[in-house]
Amino acid sequence: MADRSDLEDTSARLDEVVRAAYRQPSAADEPARTRLLARLASETGAARGFRGWFAVREYHARPVWVAATLVAVLAAGVWLGVRLAGPSNAARVVARGSAAATAAAAAGTAPVTFVLRAPGATRVSVVGDFNNWDAEATPMMHSGSGDLWVLNLRLPRGMHLYSFVLDGSEWRPDPSAPLAADGSFGGHNSVIVVEGAKGL
Amino acid sequence: MRRALVLAAVLTLALAHAASADEAGDDARLNARLAPDVAREVSALVREARTAGLPTDPLIARAFEGASRGADAAGIVAGVRRQATAQAAARGALGAGTQGDEIVAAASAVLAGVPADSLAHLRLARPGGNLVIPLVVLCDLVARGVPADTASVAVVTAARAGATDNALLRLRERIHTGIENGGAPGVTVNLVVRQWLQQSPGGSRHAEPGSEKKRSH
Numbered sequence: 145m146a147d148r149s150d151l152e153d154t155s156a157r158l159d160e161v162v163r164a165a166y167r168q169p170s171a172a173d174e175p176a177r178t179r180l181l182a183r184l185a186s187e188t189g190a191a192r193g194f195r196g197w198f199a200v201r202e203y204h205a206r207p208v209w210v211a212a213t214l215v216a217v218l219a220a221g222v223w224l225g226v227r228l229a230g231p232s233n234a235a236r237v238v239a240r241g242s243a244a245a246t247a248a249a250a251a252g253t254a255p256v257t258f259v260l261r262a263p264g265a266t267r268v269s270v271v272g273d274f275n276n277w278d279a280e281a282t283p284m285m286h287s288g289s290g291d292l293w294v295l296n297l298r299l300p301r302g303m304h305l306y307s308f309v310l311d312g313s314e315w316r317p318d319p320s321a322p323l324a325a326d327g328s329f330g331g332h333n334s335v336i337v338v339e340g341a342k343g344l
Numbered sequence: 345m346r347r348a349l350v351l352a353a354v355l356t357l358a359l360a361h362a363a364s365a366d367e368a369g370d371d372a373r374l375n376a377r378l379a380p381d382v383a384r385e386v387s388a389l390v391r392e393a394r395t396a397g398l399p400t401d402p403l404i405a406r407a408f409e410g411a412s413r414g415a416d417a418a419g420i421v422a423g424v425r426r427q428a429t430a431q432a433a434a435r436g437a438l439g440a441g442t443q444g445d446e447i448v449a450a451a452s453a454v455l456a457g458v459p460a461d462s463l464a465h466l467r468l469a470r471p472g473g474n475l476v477i478p479l480v481v482l483c484d485l486v487a488r489g490v491p492a493d494t495a496s497v498a499v500v501t502a503a504r505a506g507a508t509d510n511a512l513l514r515l516r517e518r519i520h521t522g523i524e525n526g527g528a529p530g531v532t533v534n535l536v537v538r539q540w541l542q543q544s545p546g547g548s549r550h551a552e553p554g555s556e557k558k559r560s561h
Contacts, residue, residue: 325455
């Protein structure tokens, strides 16, 4: 029995020694602490950079600054909306007739073919809001047979006004496209609508 | 919070810069093509339109069209002013949320003589739908000699009966053919639209051209 008691005492002392050893700071504790602090500091530094924009933080904002920010963001949204809703994008041509239409959306434009039968004309061009109504900018090509003049263009999505100019002076609307109102300069223009993703 | 302020400042500066860049770009385009005094007057009209939130490119295009057609200085400025006035009237009739192309198409209808209340009826006939094609068809009919009231009633009636853009374009072609074959414009419009209403699914449930005007005006 005495042997057993001695063994239990020895075991109890051994346990106490082990517990005491665990309670002592280890030799590597201080350097590890230093390394840990350094790593934390570096991560905090990174958070101030790119990731910091997405970090969840507590802000205390004055109402006036919040209101100013909201107004600025709203103004930006309105401005962007107005810009994006402007008449300039495309995908499908709706207007029928000689300025007719194939579609195929590509970067906001679509191919359009203008065709005019103009007997006796030696020079024909297309003028419109897409070329600043410049009679020299977009000449049509004679088809080589008959009196047909043809031009392939890519036009931005949206509604466009245009006309044909024969021999540099005679303005003529497209005979088979919709007419626009007389724009105060003594003649009708034609309308082409290049359709796109805006619900046209 | 400091970040939000920086963002707001950047956005504000970007807005101001974009607006001034737009103005400078427009002025440069106008000065390159028009006489200085004409360019100055047109530029003022363009600035007014931009301030009012109206499309500005159609005004510049109108000035260039006038120059290309050989209009004199007063004629160019008058043409641009008419366009600006028509755009403002068109937006007033169609509502504040009207898209740029709709405003331009409606302005063309106004210039053709379509009454503003007809534009409002068209908006009601297609709530939330795009009106560019109906307006293009309406303007075309008036330009081909159909009385504005008759054309308005026809297009509003067809739109209210559910006519799609393609259906309206087909109607326009049939009307055009009828007029070219000697039909009186107003009579031809009523005839073609009445036929369409009788043939289209659900079309007979809607009022025929003629009765529409009495109901809506």
